[in-house]
Amino acid sequence: MATTDAMQLPPKLKTHKQYTLVIPLDLQRDRVLLGYKLRGFGQGKYNGFGGKVEQGESIVAAAIRELHEESGLLVREPDMIQRGALLLETVADNSSPILEIHVFTVDKWEGTENATDEMHPTWFSLSESLTPTSATPAPIPTPNVISGSLPSSFLSTPPGTEAHDLPLALPLQPIPYHQMWEESRVWLPRLLQNLMPPDLVPQEQQEEQQQKKKRYFIHHVQFIGGVDRDVSSNGEYSVWHGMGERRLDWVDELPVGEWDSRRTFGRYP
Numbered sequence: 001m002a003t004t005d006a007m008q009l010p011p012k013l014k015t016h017k018q019y020t021l022v023i024p025l026d027l028q029r030d031r032v033l034l035g036y037k038l039r040g041f042g043q044g045k046y047n048g049f050g051g052k053v054e055q056g057e058s059i060v061a062a063a064i065r066e067l068h069e070e071s072g073l074l075v076r077e078p079d080m081i082q083r084g085a086l087l088l089e090t091v092a093d094n095s096s097p098i099l100e101i102h103v104f105t106v107d108k109w110e111g112t113e114n115a116t117d118e119m120h121p122t123w124f125s126l127s128e129s130l131t132p133t134s135a136t137p138a139p140i141p142t143p144n145v146i147s148g149s150l151p152s153s154f155l156s157t158p159p160g161t162e163a164h165d166l167p168l169a170l171p172l173q174p175i176p177y178h179q180m181w182e183e184s185r186v187w188l189p190r191l192l193q194n195l196m197p198p199d200l201v202p203q204e205q206q207e208e209q210q211q212k213k214k215r216y217f218i219h220h221v222q223f224i225g226g227v228d229r230d231v232s233s234n235g236e237y238s239v240w241h242g243m244g245e246r247r248l249d250w251v252d253e254l255p256v257g258e259w260d261s262r263r264t265f266g267r268y269p
């Protein structure tokens with residue numbers, strides 16, 4: 001937990017705006033699918049697949065819809081596994097909603113990942129991504145590249161083939177955490193560590209891993225509003241929705257079942 005003086009602020013009521021974020025996992029092939037955002041919010045970053053929950057839509061229905069729109073993968077509701085939530089808040093004013101981003105993983109789907117003009121799906125190595133490193137930058141797709149021809153090393157699925165039938169020709173890169181939203185470096189490696197197949201986890205950690213699988217994570221992040229920074233140096237991004245420095249950053253893990261009673265809180269220091 002980072003140091004903060006947030007507790008000295010008067011409590012305030014904030015609305016929550018709901019989003020979804022889905023991370024497809026292919027455990028058999030030790031790989032995880034992320035999308036490179038080609039336009040709109042988060043352009044130029046890798047992330048899971050997701051978007052806003054529309055009025056009257058359930059969170060899980062929104063997650064399924066957004067995953068399908070952005071990647072081509074179609075998942076049935078029972079196969080969606082809710083893993084946790086990100087709560088992102090600016091403390092600059094009382095009117096900006098808290099972004100409540102619901103994180104799911106899936107490991108069963110129909111269809112093959114496809115690039116759209118919004119997202120370019122790319123597989124990364126799961127076991128090589130358990131700790132955030134500033135490894136070799138991942139390729140930066142562009143809309144031109146997508147409509148033209150991609151280098152074969154970059155294609156997640158060569159044309160005319162089924163992804164699930166392919167041998168993995170090239171070793172996959174680790175997740176490029178430095179090309180993602182900054183807070184992903186905290187929660188995503190923890191999530192992946194908990195999901196590794198048990199035979200790849202040292203025996204003495206297996207019991208702990210089984211317990212953790214039953215927990216949701218809640219990653220709270222507060223930002224100081226103000227300066228609109230979008231700095232990239234040494235491969236490290238420092239943009240927080242253009243809201244400036246991170247103020248507070250902590251992760252809770254809750255047993256399944258407790259999340260529902262906690263998520264309705266409206267008072268947030």
Ligand SMILES: COc1nc(N)nc2c1ncn2[C@H]1C[C@H](O)[C@@H](COP(=O)(O)OP(=O)(O)OP(=O)(O)O)O1
Nearest residue numbers: 019020021040041042049050051052101181183184
């Ligand atoms: C620090 O902030 C964020 N971190 C992470 N990991 N993910 C974030 C952050 N802020 C937003 N996101 C995710 C949440 C959603 O999955 C997308 C944003 O979705 P978008 O604004 O594109 O929503 P859509 O409904 O697709 O919008 P349009 O229909 O208008 O394109 O990013």
